[in-house]
Amino acid sequence: MANGLFEARPQPRINLQPIAGPSVLGMFGLAGATFMVAAHLCEWYGDATSPVFLFPFAAMFGGIAQFLAGMWAFKARDAVAVAVHGMWGSFWIAYGLLTIAMSVWRIPIPQGRWPEIGYWFSVLAAITWVCVAAAAAENKGVVTALALLALGSTAAAFGAFVGAHWLMVLTGYLFVAASIAAFYTGGAVMLNEAFGREIWRLGKARSASAAISVGVGEPGVVRGQA
Numbered sequence: 328m329a330n331g332l333f334e335a336r337p338q339p340r341i342n343l344q345p346i347a348g349p350s351v352l353g354m355f356g357l358a359g360a361t362f363m364v365a366a367h368l369c370e371w372y373g374d375a376t377s378p379v380f381l382f383p384f385a386a387m388f389g390g391i392a393q394f395l396a397g398m399w400a401f402k403a404r405d406a407v408a409v410a411v412h413g414m415w416g417s418f419w420i421a422y423g424l425l426t427i428a429m430s431v432w433r434i435p436i437p438q439g440r441w442p443e444i445g446y447w448f449s450v451l452a453a454i455t456w457v458c459v460a461a462a463a464a465e466n467k468g469v470v471t472a473l474a475l476l477a478l479g480s481t482a483a484a485f486g487a488f489v490g491a492h493w494l495m496v497l498t499g500y501l502f503v504a505a506s507i508a509a510f511y512t513g514g515a516v517m518l519n520e521a522f523g524r525e526i527w528r529l530g531k532a533r534s535a536s537a538a539i540s541v542g543v544g545e546p547g548v549v550r551g552q553a
Contacts, residue, residue, distance in 0.1 A: 346402055348520055348552035353396030353412035354472070354513025360389020360419050361476075362506035368499030375436075378426050386423025390416050403552050407461045411473065414454055418447070445487035452480035467530030468512035475505035516552060 363381055367373045394416030400408035428434060455477040462469040479501035486494030515527035 346399060348516045349396040349399035349403055349412070350405070350408045350469075350552050351396075351513050351517045351520075353393050353400070353408060353416075354509045354516070356389050356393035356396065357412070357415055357472075357476075358506040358509035358513060360385040360393075361502050361509065364422075365479075365499045365502030365506060368495055369503060370496065370499075379430050382423040382426035385419045390419035390421075390423055392416075394420065400552075405552050407458055407465060407469065408552065410454065410461075411458050411469075414451070415476075418451060421447075439490035441487045441490070443487075445484050448480045448484035448487060452477055452484055455480055464532050466512075466532060468508070468515055469529075472505055472508035472512050475501055475508055479505055 364385055367377050367381065393412045397409050397412030397414075397416055400412060429436065455473055459470060459473045459477055462473055479498045482494050482501060483498040485491070486498060511527065512529065515529045518526040519529070
């Protein structure tokens with residue numbers, strides 16, 4: 328037609344790339360690494376050489392695997408999972424690197440006060456508390472796991488700053504409880520997705536919705552994981 332008014336024009340196409348819930352891997356990684364190290368903090372097993380045997384598992388499963396889950400959470404549009412798994416995955420990688428350095432260069436572990444590690448846990452506690460507030464809009468399972476992690480990190484920060492052994496033992500017990508909550512949450516996300524219905528309750532917040540979001544990020548992509 329004249330002036331090309333009715334010429335065929337290419338139509339826009341949207342390609343969706345659905346993925347499984349990244350927090351299945353992220354929560355299991357968090358639970359596994361946290362439980363192994365926390366049990367040692369509780370003095371249930373081990374001695375001064377135990378960290379050397381713990382760091383490969385913590386760095387790979389709690390670190391790299393969980394960090395990757397945090398990166399995949401970007402596509403799931405789950406900001407809480409991005410922050411939690413990205414941050415705690417980085418922490419466990421750093422823990423592994425620190426343990427390697429202390430083993431290779433025979434760096435002695437400070438007895439009593441350890442302010443450097445106190446600052447590590449101060450950062451973890453501050454960000455995790457913010458994640459607890461954000462997770463309240465999602466479900467109670469994530470809130471429970473993160474609240475226990477935040478409490479444990481806070482206790483660890485104070486324990487490292489003042490050199491209180493009992494606070495580090497308390498940290499261990501709080502982290503054990505957090506690992507159990509994280510295991511439950513990861514299992515619930517996996518089972519509920521696999522069966523297509525709620526098998527393990529997560530206690531979804533009323534504001535949580537699996538509705539398709541329009542106009543933000545990728546059009547037609549469901550926000551969140553559970």
